[in-house]
Amino acid sequence: MDTLFSFNNNEPVNQQIYRLLRKDIVECVIPPGKLLSEKETATRFEVSRQPVREAFIKLAEAGLVQILPQRGTFVMRISAKRVADARFIRQALECSIVRRAASERTDEQVMLLEHNLHRQELAAQNRQIGEFFNLDDDFHQLLTEIADCALAWDIIESIKATMDRVRFLSLGEVSPPQSLITQHYQIFNAIRDQDPDAAERAIREHLQELIYTITPIAQQNSDWFEDK
Incomplete structure (x- = not known):
């Protein structure tokens, strides 16, 4: 998951991060229960935390992660x-x-x-x-x-x-x-x-x-x- 990525200037960064993380979760690269760190994800993509936070919200809306205040963002099991x-x-x-x-x-x-x-x-x-x-x-x-x-x-x-x-x-x-x-x-x-x-x-x-x-x-x- 450390592959370098070049962002497309024609699409918001948060959308692109969402798609990449969605792919990793769907294709079983990131397993259920895994903690997704805003800081580590921002470092991975060399961006600020804001687009990462927005991507996490979209992942939660898609039913892929659960955001727990004060605890973090975790990949959900399949419902x-x-x-x-x-x-x-x-x-x-x-x-x-x-x-x-x-x-x-x-x-x-x-x-x-x-x-x-x-x-x-x-x-x-x-x-x-x-x-x-x-x-x-x-x-x-x-x-x-x-x-x-x-x-x-x-x-x-x-x-x-x-x-x-x-x-x-x-x-x-x-x-x-x-x-x-x-x-x-x-x-x-x-x-x-x-x-x-x-x-x-x-x-x-x-x-x-x-x-x-x-x-x-x-x-x-x-x-x-x-x-x-």
Whole structure:
């Protein structure tokens, strides 16, 4: 986590720190219970404490950390209830998104989706889990862009951090990338064929994957999950 980082001048520093810390937590680099120090984080990124403090607040809003006055900021364990709630909301949004995408997609947008899927396959073949994880997100974000509702992705992104921790932990035997790619192709085929009903069925089945994976993931990583 000591890798040097160059900030993008086109985006607030606190947002960039938030994204980097979010990635570290989601990808299991920072474990549950870990104390996040404002001072150490500010030193890591060579910034003042203010943008770090703002990033911590965003992490708390995403359900990734708990800020305890006079004690510090701690990475939270995974809440199965929060995961279930986020999945429910995401499914409701994405079912509507893919229906519109199937009705309004252009040939160029179909090509963009197909290109993303080819990159997913390469990442899976090369066992590049982090790359596949990012391409999976890109695929779903593309759906919102095809539906001309980019705001939907902002909403999804704001609620899915806890889901992402389970997704990352499951990218092995429980929910291997190739099975997810197969589900992505079902969504793609329905959108390519301009079949809103098939697209909705495919995205619903895809997002229900989490219902079946969270129990084995929690059993395999019991120290990462809340007891209740």
